[in-house]
Amino acid sequence: MPVKLAPPDAAKILPIAGVKIGITEAGVRKANRRDLTVFSFASGTTVAGVFTKNQYCAAPVLICKQHLKNSAGIRAMLINTGCANAGTGDDGMVRAQATVTTLAASMGIKPEQVLPFSTGVIMEPLPVDRINAGIPKCVSALAENEWTNAAHAIMTTDTIAKACSRQVVIDGKTITVTGIGKGAGMIHPNMATMLSFVATDAAVSQGLLQRVLDDVVMDTFNAITIDGDTSTNDSLILAATGASGVTLVDETLNYAAFKQAVYEVCLELAHAIVRDGEGATKFITIAVENGPSREACHKIAKAIAHSPLVKTAMFASDPNLGRILAAMGYAGVAELDVSKVSMHIGHVHVVENGGRRADYVEADASAVMKEPEILIKLNLGIGNAKATVWTCDFSYDYVKINADYRS
Amino acid sequence: MPVKLAPPDAAKILPIAGVKIGITEAGVRKANRRDLTVFSFASGTTVAGVFTKNQYCAAPVLICKQHLKNSAGIRAMLINTGCANAGTGDDGMVRAQATVTTLAASMGIKPEQVLPFSTGVIMEPLPVDRINAGIPKCVSALAENEWTNAAHAIMTTDTIAKACSRQVVIDGKTITVTGIGKGAGMIHPNMATMLSFVATDAAVSQGLLQRVLDDVVMDTFNAITIDGDTSTNDSLILAATGASGVTLVDETLNYAAFKQAVYEVCLELAHAIVRDGEGATKFITIAVENGPSREACHKIAKAIAHSPLVKTAMFASDPNLGRILAAMGYAGVAELDVSKVSMHIGHVHVVENGGRRADYVEADASAVMKEPEILIKLNLGIGNAKATVWTCDFSYDYVKINADYRS
Numbered sequence: 001m002p003v004k005l006a007p008p009d010a011a012k013i014l015p016i017a018g019v020k021i022g023i024t025e026a027g028v029r030k031a032n033r034r035d036l037t038v039f040s041f042a043s044g045t046t047v048a049g050v051f052t053k054n055q056y057c058a059a060p061v062l063i064c065k066q067h068l069k070n071s072a073g074i075r076a077m078l079i080n081t082g083c084a085n086a087g088t089g090d091d092g093m094v095r096a097q098a099t100v101t102t103l104a105a106s107m108g109i110k111p112e113q114v115l116p117f118s119t120g121v122i123m124e125p126l127p128v129d130r131i132n133a134g135i136p137k138c139v140s141a142l143a144e145n146e147w148t149n150a151a152h153a154i155m156t157t158d159t160i161a162k163a164c165s166r167q168v169v170i171d172g173k174t175i176t177v178t179g180i181g182k183g184a185g186m187i188h189p190n191m192a193t194m195l196s197f198v199a200t201d202a203a204v205s206q207g208l209l210q211r212v213l214d215d216v217v218m219d220t221f222n223a224i225t226i227d228g229d230t231s232t233n234d235s236l237i238l239a240a241t242g243a244s245g246v247t248l249v250d251e252t253l254n255y256a257a258f259k260q261a262v263y264e265v266c267l268e269l270a271h272a273i274v275r276d277g278e279g280a281t282k283f284i285t286i287a288v289e290n291g292p293s294r295e296a297c298h299k300i301a302k303a304i305a306h307s308p309l310v311k312t313a314m315f316a317s318d319p320n321l322g323r324i325l326a327a328m329g330y331a332g333v334a335e336l337d338v339s340k341v342s343m344h345i346g347h348v349h350v351v352e353n354g355g356r357r358a359d360y361v362e363a364d365a366s367a368v369m370k371e372p373e374i375l376i377k378l379n380l381g382i383g384n385a386k387a388t389v390w391t392c393d394f395s396y397d398y399v400k401i402n403a404d405y406r407s
Numbered sequence: 408m409p410v411k412l413a414p415p416d417a418a419k420i421l422p423i424a425g426v427k428i429g430i431t432e433a434g435v436r437k438a439n440r441r442d443l444t445v446f447s448f449a450s451g452t453t454v455a456g457v458f459t460k461n462q463y464c465a466a467p468v469l470i471c472k473q474h475l476k477n478s479a480g481i482r483a484m485l486i487n488t489g490c491a492n493a494g495t496g497d498d499g500m501v502r503a504q505a506t507v508t509t510l511a512a513s514m515g516i517k518p519e520q521v522l523p524f525s526t527g528v529i530m531e532p533l534p535v536d537r538i539n540a541g542i543p544k545c546v547s548a549l550a551e552n553e554w555t556n557a558a559h560a561i562m563t564t565d566t567i568a569k570a571c572s573r574q575v576v577i578d579g580k581t582i583t584v585t586g587i588g589k590g591a592g593m594i595h596p597n598m599a600t601m602l603s604f605v606a607t608d609a610a611v612s613q614g615l616l617q618r619v620l621d622d623v624v625m626d627t628f629n630a631i632t633i634d635g636d637t638s639t640n641d642s643l644i645l646a647a648t649g650a651s652g653v654t655l656v657d658e659t660l661n662y663a664a665f666k667q668a669v670y671e672v673c674l675e676l677a678h679a680i681v682r683d684g685e686g687a688t689k690f691i692t693i694a695v696e697n698g699p700s701r702e703a704c705h706k707i708a709k710a711i712a713h714s715p716l717v718k719t720a721m722f723a724s725d726p727n728l729g730r731i732l733a734a735m736g737y738a739g740v741a742e743l744d745v746s747k748v749s750m751h752i753g754h755v756h757v758v759e760n761g762g763r764r765a766d767y768v769e770a771d772a773s774a775v776m777k778e779p780e781i782l783i784k785l786n787l788g789i790g791n792a793k794a795t796v797w798t799c800d801f802s803y804d805y806v807k808i809n810a811d812y813r814s
Contacts, residue, residue, distance in 0.1 A: 056736025056745050056761075087729040089746070089762020122729020123763050232733045308715070312806050322494040322529020326639045329463025338463050339496070354463075355496020356530050399719050399803050 001159070003283040003372050003392065005275040008163040010148040014176050016199040018042035018241025021146035023153045026134030028127055029082025029120055034153040036131060038103065038138035039077040039197065045241045046203075047074040047115070048210035050217050052234035058086035059096040059126075060116040061233060067112050071206070075113040077237065078103050079195065080120075080131055081154055081182075086232035087123035095126040102132040106139045117235050119156055119182065119195055151180040154195055158182050162272040166261040170254045173246050175202045177258075179265045183273030196221065196236045196269055202258055203242030208250055212259050213238045220266035223298075224274050224390045225305045238262065274390045279397030282314050287377045289386040292335040297380070297387035303331035304376065304389075311394030314374060319365035321350055324376060340381030345369065408566070410690040410779050410799065412682040415570040417555040421583050423606040425449035425648025428553035430560045433541030435534055436489025436527055441560040443538060445510065445545035446484040446604065452648045453610075454481040454522070455617035457624050459641035465493030466503040466533075467523040468640060474519050478613070482520040484644065485510045486602065487527075487538055488561055488589075493639035494530035502533040509539040513546045524642050526563055526589065526602055558587040561602055565589050569679040573668040577661045580653050582609045584665075586672040590680030603628065603643045603676055609665055610649030615657055619666050620645045627673035630705070631681050631797045632712045645669065681797045686804030688779070689721050695785045696793040699742040704787070704794035710738035711783065711796075718801030721781060726772035728757055731783060747788030753781065 019041060026036035041047070049068050051061050067074065078099060085092045096116050104111040118126065151161035165178040179198035204212070213236065221236055248255050275283050286304050291297035304310055307327040313320040324343065328336070343351035346368035350360050368374065426448060433443035448454070456475050458468050474481065485506060492499045503523050511518040525533065558568035572585040586605035611619070620643065628643055655662050682690050693711050698704035711717055714734040720727040731750065735743070750758035753775035757767050775781065 054733060054736040055740075055743050056732045084729070087732045087758070087762065089760055091762060121727065122733060123758075124729075125763075232729070232736060308801075315806065320528065322491070322531075322639070325463045325494045326461060326529060329461040329639060333462075336462050351494070351530075353496055355494065355498060356532075394715075394806060396803050396806050399722065399801060399806060 001281070002276040003280050005160055005272055007160050008148055008151060012165060013147045013163045014165040014167070014178050015144040015147065016176055016178050016241060017201045017243030018045060019199045019239065020142040020144055021150045022138035022141035022143070023146060023149055024134045024137040024141065026080065027130050028080045034149070035081040036134040036138055037079040037150050037153045038135065038142065040107065040142050041075050041239055042241050042243060043073070043075070045074065045239050046206040046209050048206060048213040048238045049115070050213055050236045052232060054232050054234075056087065056232055058084050058118055058233045059088060059092035060085055060118045061235060062093065063096055063100065064115045064117070064235060067115055070112050072110055072112040074115055074239070075109045076103055076107055077115045077117065077197065078135070079117040079154055081156060082120040083118055083124055083126050084120045084122045084233050085118040085126040088125060092126065095128045098128045099126070099131045099135070102135050103139070106135050115237065117195055117233070119154065119233055122232060147178055147180060154180065154182045156182060157278055158276055160276050162269055162276070164265055164268045166264050168257045168261045170246050170257060173244055175200060175244050175246055175258060175261070177261045177265050179269050181269035181273055183276065195233070196266070198237065198262065198265055199239040199241065200262070201241050201244035203244070203247040204240040208248065209238055209240050212262055216259065216263045216266050220263065220270040223388060224270045225302065271390060274392050277392035279395040279400070280392035281372070281395050282393040283373045284314055284391050284393065285373070285375045285388060286391065287375065287386065287388045289377065289379050290383055291380040291385045291387070292333070292383040294385045294387050296333045296335060297385050298389065299333055300328050300331040300378065300380070301387050301389035303327045305391035308394055311391070314369065314393035315395045317366065317369040319345065319362050319369055321345065321365060325351065328378065335382055336380065337382055342379040342381060344375070344377040346371070346375055408688070409683040410687050412567055412679055414567050415555055415558060419572060420554045420570045421572040421574070421585050422551040422554065423583055423585050423648060424551070424608045424650035425452060426606045426646065427549040427551055428557045429545035429548035429550070430553060430556055431541045431544035431548065433487065434537050435487045441556070442488040443541040443545055444486040444557050444560045445542065445549065447514065447549050448482050448646055449648050449650060450480070450482070452481065452646050453613040453616050455613060455620040455645045456522070457620055457643045459639060461639050461641075463494065463639055465491050465525055465640045466495060466499035467492055467525045468642060469500065470503055470507065471522045471524070471642060474522055477519045479517055479519045481522055481646070482516045483510055483514055484522045484524065484604065485542070486524040486561055487533075488563060489527040490525055490531055490533050491527045491529045491640050492525040492533040495532060499533065502535045505535045506533070506538045506542070509542050510546070513542050522644065524602055524640070526561065526640055529639060554585055554587060561587065561589045563589060564685055565683055567679075567683050569676055569683070571672055571675045573671050575664045575668045577653050577664060580651055582607060582651050582653055582665060582668070584668045584672045586676050588676035588680055590683065602640070603673070605644065605669065605672055606646040606648065607665075607669070608648050608651035610652070610654040611647040615655065616645055616647050619669055623666065623670045623673050627670065627677040630795060631677045632709065678797060681799050684799035686802040686807070687799035688802050689800040690780045691721055691798050691800065692780070692782045692795060693798065694782065694793065694795045695787065697790055698740070698787040698792045698794075699790040701792045701794050703740045703742065704792050705796065706740055707735050707738040707785065707787070708794055708796035710734045712798035715801055718798070721776065721800035722802045724773065724776040726752065726769050726776055728752065728772065732758065735785065742789055743787065744789055749786040749788060751782070751784040752776065753778070
């Protein structure tokens with residue numbers, strides 16, 4: 001059961017002029033499910049991407065990076081659910097390329113104008129025949145208002161589809177930003193969404209679009225973690241079709257408004273991924289403040305977010321809060337002065353000067369921890385920087401889902 | 408249920424001349440259990456220690472480090488089970504000191520000749536009165552042949568006591584090394600045993616004893632992990648009473664034989680801690696070979712050992728082996744060339760040149776993974792260094808134990 005997360009309201013997920021989506025049942029891994037998605041972009045669309053930092057990344061990630069560098073003008077994306085095509089060596093590259101070539105031929109574009117994405121089981125061969133058979137069906141189904149359906153088609157162990165839109169008025173014209181994402185497990189920054197596709201009808205140069213995405217990802221997708229496992233396939237794409245007729249230029253107020261809209265879409269998708277994390281019963285915000293640098297605060301927040309002992313205590317609503325400070329202590333921040341640390345759980349002030357407050361009553365923390373959303377706030381007392389990380393708890397169901405994933 | 412681990416055979420756990428142990432029920436946390444242990448060392452005993460690198464370390468760890476530095480000649484250890492005395496600020500130091508002073512008075516030695524150790528719940532005040540009331544009972548019970556009882560008295564969530572002995576003949580005389588340990592959870596190198604106490608009747612200078620311990624810990628206690636959480640209280644002690652009359656000198660054959668015996672005791676205790684890891688159903692050896700450096704191999708082995716996705720797949724005996732390579736990929740070893748990687752599970756050759764072998768049959772790996780002991784061997788193909796790490800799987804019971812620990 002996801003934590004306070006409702007399915008997207010299809011009426012509120014806005015199409016983006018210049019983007020069409022076609023979906024089909026290709027039987028990539030399972031029969032009778034829509035598992036193959038094609039995005040087409042109008043000519044002139046700019047595309048930015050952020051990908052997994054896992055060195056053992058999947059074949060489609062390698063191809064995406066290459067095609068984005070070529071700058072031939074990206075015109076399409078091909079996404080399959082069920083087979084990651086990672087850990088597949090040269091054969092994996094050949095297979096991914098074969099599907100890219102088929103889509104390019106089917107749309108009358110060049111192969112290097114296609115970005116491929118895969119999610120699913122690692123180290124199994126990509127079923128090229130089934131995907132190639134599905135491609136013409138996707139292409140003939142291309143339509144503007146398919147975002148919510150696409151959000152469903154890219155799901156794996158997700159229990160709820162993830163999609164959202166934002167609009168902002170610039171120079172009297174409305175710009176729309178819409179995105180979809182999938183997550184559930186193997187989710188950990190560096191970068192870190194499983195797959196997320198965001199598009200806008202603003203006109204933005206590729207260089208500027210990439211800067212927007214790099215900035216936004218730090219405080220959204222790279223600030224969430226489910227289990228600390230960085231996937232082989234993580235990909236985040238931001239495409240700008242320019243169909244609104246509004247061109248954005250760096251360092252203007254309009255640019256800031258646009259970036260804010262992209263940030264809000266990415267944050268909502270990132271939070272949705274945590275809320276629907278495998279086995280999640282709690283949505284946990286870890287805010288580390290007054291640290292020596294953003295990096296140091298982020299490091300401590302991450303150590304806490306990854307600690308299985310903290311995560312199981314959260315699952316149990318057990319204020320065994322020393323585990324939080326223990327995780328802080330091994331995060332590896334040299335400047336840390338434990339005697340200056342203060343900690344709140346929700347509104348309850350638990351620790352000051354590194355030790356438990358004399359008037360702290362465990363029942364107060366216990367009450368806060370029974371809520372589905374929990375805020376852990378650490379004040380390091382040694383600087384002005386801060387960082388926030390979001391995570392979920394560790395439940396029986398996490399083990400169940402990951403022990404049973406392939407069966 | 409621990410993985411292939413039998414309780415120690417008390418007849419095989421050998422006393423160490425010059426070491427006496429007294430145990431009592433002090434009611435530190437729970438009634439009716441032996442939870443307070445005193446070790447006394449003969450005059451002239453040298454003592455070496457390795458402690459947690461967690462910056463948020465417990466009060467007793469701070470005191471141990473100070474007393475070892477003072478070199479007043481350590482004559483006693485005081486170990487309580489139930490209260491970690493970590494995250495307790497200045498008050499925790501005062502309380503730990505109060506118990507140290509009581510033991511010193513009771514034995515007629517100086518407080519700085521006492522090393523205190525605690526294990527249990529973090530951030531709760533040490534029950535000084537109950538411990539001080541128990542100390543005279545421990546002192547009056549001091550006897551040589553209490554090692555196995557002490558192994559029981561230091562347990563927390565351990566299901567089996569951990570103790571072992573080795574003997575080696577040097578210059579016609581027998582030297583004995585005996586150790587006990589406790590573990591179960593929150594166990595992760597840097598350093599990493601919860602508590603482990605080893606003693607020998609050899610005579611070894613403190614400097615040399617510390618070098619032996621530092622060398623041995625790297626490939627034993629610092630090469631195991633249960634959940635990646637470095638505890639606030641981890642402590643490993645090696646004491647040398649000299650009662651055998653054999654004095655060891657650096658860089659001799661005798662020294663190598665002695666170090667080997669210490670290594671074997673530490674390795675057996677470290678393995679026992681993994682085998683009895685919280686919820687463990689599998690004992691997993693991760694051997695990384697032909698890497699660019701020991702450190703790089705260790706980093707990759709650790710990333711695999713920490714991955715919840717790998718650990719849940721091991722629990723399920725599901726050869727979802729791409730997860731192992733994904734963990735390798737995010738370990739952060741720059742020299743890694745994934746196209747050169749080869750992987751075996753037990754005797755089954757799964758991956759070569761970074762991809763799945765053409766003749767690999769999943770049923771073979773599946774059969775290996777059903778065993779209680781699993782060997783994962785990665786050959787990086789880019790050097791001559793290697794490292795081995797031991798861990799266990801991640802089961803429903805891990806979550807259960809850690810969600811329920813305090814209740």
